[in-house]
Amino acid sequence: MDVSVTKRGNPHLSSTAADGDVYAGLVRAAAAGDATAMEQLLIRAQEVAFRFSLLVCGHAPDAEDVMQDALMRTYRRVGTIKDPAAFRTWLFRTVRNACLMKRRKRVDEPARVESLDEPHGFGHSDGTSAPRDVATGGKGPEELALNAWLGRRLRRALAALPPAYRMIVLLREMEGLSTREVADVTGMTEVNVKTRLHRARVMLREALGSEDAA
Amino acid sequence: MTGLPPVTCDSLLAQISAYLDGDLNGSACAAIEHHAASCAACGRVIEDFRRTTGLCRTAATAPLPADVRARARARVLELLKRR
Numbered sequence: 164m165d166v167s168v169t170k171r172g173n174p175h176l177s178s179t180a181a182d183g184d185v186y187a188g189l190v191r192a193a194a195a196g197d198a199t200a201m202e203q204l205l206i207r208a209q210e211v212a213f214r215f216s217l218l219v220c221g222h223a224p225d226a227e228d229v230m231q232d233a234l235m236r237t238y239r240r241v242g243t244i245k246d247p248a249a250f251r252t253w254l255f256r257t258v259r260n261a262c263l264m265k266r267r268k269r270v271d272e273p274a275r276v277e278s279l280d281e282p283h284g285f286g287h288s289d290g291t292s293a294p295r296d297v298a299t300g301g302k303g304p305e306e307l308a309l310n311a312w313l314g315r316r317l318r319r320a321l322a323a324l325p326p327a328y329r330m331i332v333l334l335r336e337m338e339g340l341s342t343r344e345v346a347d348v349t350g351m352t353e354v355n356v357k358t359r360l361h362r363a364r365v366m367l368r369e370a371l372g373s374e375d376a377a
Numbered sequence: 378m379t380g381l382p383p384v385t386c387d388s389l390l391a392q393i394s395a396y397l398d399g400d401l402n403g404s405a406c407a408a409i410e411h412h413a414a415s416c417a418a419c420g421r422v423i424e425d426f427r428r429t430t431g432l433c434r435t436a437a438t439a440p441l442p443a444d445v446r447a448r449a450r451a452r453v454l455e456l457l458k459r460r
């Protein structure tokens with residue numbers, strides 16, 4: 164039987180442990196007084212905040228506040244951190260919480276908070292909910308910023324995903340967190356993360372394919 | 378591949394994330410590759426999934442808009458100056 168034992172699915176297709184190591188290295192150096200490392204770390208923390216805020220929470224004015232929050236919390240955290248390897252998941256949890264807080268304060272959009280915070284408690288029984296308008300439509304600053312960053316094609320494909328799925332795509336596919344880390348950040352089980360990531364990939368492929376055909 | 382049910386187009390699609398993420402054992406991977414080698418549609422599906430993930434990874438490494446970067450940098454300099 165023609166069975167290759169060497170050719171396999173790429174086990175690291177979307178997990179980049181090296182990314183986490185970069186953060187851990189910067190945290191260690193910054194804690195030891197390396198000013199350049201501190202500067203880089205603070206820039207990265209804000210970049211993470213921007214991407215998460217815009218893609219998952221989707222409110223451009225909030226993104227600047229969430230970036231500021233990530234900046235200050237990272238700055239304060241560096242001197243006290245015990246486990247540099249855990250910094251990245253801490254950062255994403257922090258950013259996620261900051262996004263949720265911002266949205267809770269926007270009283271006109273209570274449903275949006277639910278759809279991100281409690282993916283099982285809102286929308287369909289499989290944890291999905293209707294895509295929010297953020298990434299879907301309008302000509303607001305979000306759409307312009309998302310188009311500039313992702314390109315129109317990928318933005319529209321991501322827009323078709325329920326927010327809880329979009330969050331997993333961002334964390335796992337874009338930022339390169341491991342399944343375990345995504346579970347830590349979101350509070351989901353690893354099984355749930357994998358199931359949702361798979362569904363999200365199927366949806367993304369269909370959306371990208373239909374744009375090709377269009 | 379003894380003991381494993383034969384791979385169909387549907388079962389391949391259902392397992393494709395586990396396959397690409399390295400969650401399947403050697404014989405399960407081999408069964409998928411065996412099917413894909415003789416099924417052009419499934420070969421394309423696997424390529425599409427790889428390309429989709431690649432597209433996402435590329436997006437994450439793209440620089441942020443220049444004005445956003447400039448503000449991020451200004452905030453850092455302001456903070457470190459005050460140190």
Ligand SMILES: [Zn+2]
Pocket residue numbers: 385386389412416418419
């Ligand atoms: Zn097939």
